[in-house]
Amino acid sequence: MGYGYGYYGGDMGYWLIVIVSLVLGALTQGYIKRMYAKWSKVPARIQGTGAEVARRMLDEEGASAVGITHVAGTLTDFYDPRDNKLHLSPANYGQASVASVAVACHEAGHAVQTAQGYGPIKIRTALVPAVNFASQSWMILFFLGVFMNLAGLMRLAVWIFAITVIFQLVTLPVEIDASRRAVAYLGANGQGLDQKGAKQVLTAAALTYVAAALVSILQLLYYANATRNRD
Ligand SMILES: [Zn+2]
Incomplete structure (x- = not known):
């Protein structure tokens, strides 16, 4: 992500981004943890565990071919379009709290997006291979450019980094x-309390993505500016 290379970025702008990143990260992580803990204690009005509620949502919204399986950890849940399965963490799979059904239904929401051909998720999925390449290679190319004093190579690296920023922006919608x-x-299927809790938990989760995107934009501006100064 651009940290740990202090020998290049020793200036104010660099450290400002590091501090903004750490502060935003701590704030958003703390907030999601608090909201998740709060609503994990509240039993959902809707019937069933996270996995059971997600199963019904998938079946009712045209994604009945989607499977549901486990993944280790806490809040590690994701939908994988490659195996077409929701991977739910133990708590969200097996518990019937507002937090569990909220996260499970959020992941079901991704599967429904895919089943219904929702545009932004198509773009996001198509970008994955490019993003994997970009996130592994941009920094190597950038610092090669710095050491070999090749502004063109630095510029290319910044453009490659921009792919990861675009990816994070497409992730938001x-x-x-x-x-x-x-x-x-x-x-529609539970009660107002479920809806209220789900809103709080999922808004907190969304803020972590917004913070990550914001930090990426700052980094992109920083490295673009560092490149311009070399020209
Ligand atoms: Zn998601």
Whole structure:
């Protein structure tokens, strides 16, 4: 992500980004943890565990081919379009709290997006191979450019880094839409309390993505500016 290379970025702008990143990261991580803990204690009004509620949502919203499996950890949940399965963490799979059904339905929301051909998730999925390449290679190319004093190589590296920033920006509507689908489903099938809790948990989760995108934009501006100064 651009940290740990203090020998290049020793200036004010660099450290400002590091501090903003750490502060935003701590704030958003702390907030999601608090909201998740709060609503993990509240039993959902809707019937069933996270996995059971997600199963019904998938079946009712045209994604019945999607499977549900486990993944280790806490809040490690994701939908994988490659195996077409929701991977739910133990708590969200097996518990019937507002937090569990909210996260499970959010992941179901991603599967429904895919099943319905929602545009932004198509773009996001298509970008994955490029992003994997970009995130592994941009920094190597950038510092090669610095050491070999090749502004062209630095510029190329910044353009490659821009792919990861675009990816994070495309992620935002995908995440917000999945949460909107989860909140709508819980609102229609549970009660107001489920909907309120889901909104709080999923808004907190969305803020972590917003913070990450913001930091990436700052980094992009920083490295673009560092490159311009070399020209
Ligand atoms: Zn998501």
